Amino acid sequence: MTNDDRTGAFDHLFTDAVREGLGEDGYGSWRAIDAPDAVSLSFGFPYPESFPNDELVAAAEAVFEEEGDRALQYGGGDYSDRLAELVAERERKRGIDCDGDDVVLTNGSTHAIDVVCHTFLEHGDEVFVEAPTFMGALKLFANYGVEITGFENDADGLDVDAVAAELESRAAEGRPLPKLLYTIPTFQNPSGTTLSRDRRERLLDLAAEYDFLVLEDDAYGELRYFGDDVPTLAELDETGRVVRVNTLSKTVAPGVRTGWILADDEILDTVGRMCAGGTNTFTQSVLGRYFAEGTYERNLAEFRENYAERCTHMLDCLDEHMPESAEWTDPDGGFFVWVELPEDIDAEELLPAAADEGVTYLPGEMFFPDDRGANCVRLSFSHVSFEEMDRAVAALARATRSAMAD
Ligand SMILES: Cc1ncc(COP(=O)(O)O)c(C=O)c1O
Structure with missing residues (x-):
């Protein structure tokens, strides 16, 4: 229409x-x-x-053989539970101190971002973003009636100095501060740029000083082709202000619609409650089996x-x-x-x-x-x-x- x-x-x-x-x-x-x-x-x-068509077929067959109907019942079987553990294992490889309990599985990272929005954002709130940024996230934020303010993104990623200057002047003038800053710090969509380590540290200091959350979207983080790794924001976070979302869309397939949220306990608990209706435990079982085989790596x-x-x-x-x-x-x-x-x-x-x-x-x-x-x-x-x-x-x-x- x-x-x-x-x-x-x-x-x-x-x-x-x-x-x-x-x-x-x-x-x-x-x-x-x-x-x-x-x-x-x-x-x-x-x-x-x-x-990985053949590997997913083999994993699905193994799930049926080993778990039978449980894999299709509400709640899912053991492999779906194990996926959260296996995801946490991968996140530990990225330097993040976490285990399966720190992860809420979602139906992809768009869903993850939406659940985070649902938990934190209401009409009149404000979100800071890199400009340019992922158009899907912009559309989601708009669904919540929030103000979106974009900051320049240069070869080293988000211009954190510009963010700091804006926060400082707002605080001095008693103007409202943002609730959330959404960033794709590594191999950003659409620019391909990566936020430098110094800027990451500065951004986290600002989040603590001005009391906002940092929503780290790491959809491409495992797809480095050149240069050295930079620590994720979640790894550098010392105050629990980073809510990290990720996805298997780029490294397994978009059709599996599986992603996750990793956050501080208190935030994760609440975010988990907002994720009503559950997620696709059958697909998670197949992925759990696929991961357990070591094929992903x-x-x-x-x-x-x-x-x-x-x-x-x-x-x-x-x-x-x-x-x-x-x-x-x-x-x-x-x-x-x-x-x-x-x-x-x-x-x-x-x-x-x-x-x-x-x-x-x-x-x-x-x-x-x-x-x-x-x-x-x-x-x-x-x-x-x-x-x-x-x-x-x-x-x-x-x-x-x-x-x-x-
Ligand atoms: C930065 C970023 N976040 C999230 C997504 C969406 O991922 P998903 O398929 O898991 O919803 C994309 C997809 O293009 C993306 O580029």
Whole structure:
């Protein structure tokens, strides 16, 4: 249904926040770009050969053999319980001191973020974000009727000095402070940048000083291809202010819809209560079996090599084809490169011409809570072939040059 077809008959029954968002694009609207003949660099899809189909079939069979009906009953079987332990084991490898009791499993990290929003946010609250940031999170925050304030994101991630200056001036003037700061500190979506260790420490100090929570979304954290690890915010956290969400969408498959929240006991307990209705324990059992086999670790090593080649190839294509006046990020991991086209080019307006040339992408504006980013595009290198990447980036370059000539 389009907005023009709406009669508004039920508007008075919606919540204030929902009513305010009526008529605007909602969650998932970015999937509407339709150009079947163009190469799509729009989405953060894992490449399909990375999906462990055979291993998941084998794990499902083993679950049925070993657990029978229990795997399908309310509450699930032992493997679903073990998944939380196995997830915690992985998180310990990232340096976080935790066990299975510190983890609430969710139906993916979008669900995890939503549950955190549901627990903490109400109309009139404020969330700080990196600008640009994950468009899905922006849509979720909007569902809760909160103010969203975006801070610059440079090569070292969120500009924490700018956050500090804003907090300081608000505190001095008695203006309201944010309740939550949402960040994707490692291989950020959409920019691919990583928050430096110094900035991480400073951010946590600010959270303690100005009494807000830090929502750490680490969807790409295990997908490092170059450079050295930086500690997660959860590892550096000494005051329990970090609520960490994560997902298996990028390292197993999005269709398993499994993620988790890791947080301080008191927060986790409350968040767990807001997660009413339970999660998909059958899928969790299959994943628990898959993890217990040790296959995840082996597959991850292969994915990293494969994505590293894709990332390098994307950067080579940009070097080869794009005009000098365009700039782009140089990610050490994740799925995305963020490209800044010459300032007077509007990436949304350019999209039909780019699609005619043979490429689609997500225009930068959708990653901002305000009207910045018009000349930017997010390119995903995660799921197209090298040959498609060549064609797609050459098409983007042609479209850009012809817009520059206009
Ligand atoms: C930063 C970030 N968080 C969360 C998600 C969504 O993950 P899930 O599939 O687990 O909901 C994505 C997916 O693109 C993402 O890029």
